[in-house]
């Protein structure tokens with residue numbers, strides 16, 4: 001039997017204080033920070049790419065068992081070179097640990113009854129792997145777990161793959177019945193996340209001469225998705241657009257803006273318009289001042305530090321004749337962003353939310369059996 005009570009959906013709004021005074025024993029709470037992760041050194045790059053390119057939740061390729069490893073191997077030297085150019089490793093682990101520590105410190109203050117809170121990093125394609133982290137949580141005898149996707153916008157390729165991995169892990173081994181579970185699957189329009197981006201954009205806008213400031217084009221750029229996934233009904237494109245609109249609303253729509261897509265990989269069609277093409281085409285149209293905003297990831301990574309900073313701002317900007325282009329930093333350890341994280345988690349701890357009904361609905365054209373089984377499994381967890 002699974003422990004399901006915690007998942008009952010409730011419209012009741014409890015304050016943390018109310019909740020805490022009605023609990024008679026402290027709980028030790030694990031915040032599981034789900035993400036794809038990035039290689040810590042050159043030696044990890046090929047395995048990392050292999051795991052991505054053979055993950056059928058992430059991408060579906062013809063003859064994937066052969067083509068996936070082939071692309072991974074072929075891509076390895078170029079990707080190693082990129083990581084070398086940004087310091088030799090992906091900063092995702094470093095930032096996730098900083099964010100987790102700041103988050104738990106805040107939670108210990110605002111929700112003392114569920115303290116001590118401890119963050120766990122659960123990566124999909126590199127250590128610390130999700131499976132090892134789940135085992136660690138059991139070893140630590142954690143009483144309560146918040147599964148917290150670190151992708152603000154939900155995609156079956158990213159967040160979905162992480163949740164499916166948790167399902168697959170427990171399909172193979174006994175489920176720890178004593179643990180209470182809660183899920184944060186998406187949060188792309190959280191007011192404090194939106195405010196974080198808006199403040200960072202204003203900081204960058206202020207670096208432009210006043211005479212051109214209002215004309216600077218804000219390019220919101222997110223990792224692209226294969227067209228096949230878009231047509232299947234993956235909600236990521238609309239959720240990224242929702243974040244973009246919320247940020248622009250916060251800024252009073254003061255500048256022209258556009259949403260574009262970057263980082264296409266492998267021989268499939270990807271959602272456009274592409275960020276590099278947009279920059280080039282706007283310059284041709286006489287628009288030469290830009291701010292780039294990485295809107296779909298919460299910490300620096302290869303795509304901000306290499307693709308945006310080096311390939312777009314530096315190399316492409318020079319080649320096509322950009323006047324000024326600046327990149328907004330990822331949320332990282334911005335205090336407002338840490339507030340956003342702690343607000344999201346504390347709502348779960350206080351019983352206001354446990355799972356989002358949208359999480360249980362598959363894409364209209366999903367044929368992935370693992371999605372079906374995984375959603376059913378999470379649904380059982382939710383219904384008593």
Ligand SMILES: C=CC1=C(C)c2cc3[nH]c(cc4nc(cc5[nH]c(cc1n2)c(C)c5CCC(=O)O)C(CCC(=O)O)=C4C)c(C)c3C=C
Pocket residue numbers: 036037038039049052053058059075079090091092151155157158223224225226236265266296297300301302303
């Ligand atoms: C193979 C298909 C891929 C899909 C679909 C995809 C979607 C997707 N990815 C992110 C966020 C990130 N991806 C990152 C790296 C990365 N992504 C893919 C492939 C797909 N991503 C590869 C092969 C790689 C490795 C790098 C490369 O070969 O270029 C990263 C960076 C990690 C780091 O180490 O810094 C992020 C972040 C999102 C949000 C997304 C959307 C649905």
Ligand code: FES
Pocket residue numbers: 156160232234361362363366367368371372
């Ligand atoms: S691909 Fe979206 S639910 Fe399966």
Ligand SMILES: [Fe+2]
Pocket residue numbers: 223263
């Ligand atoms: Fe990616």
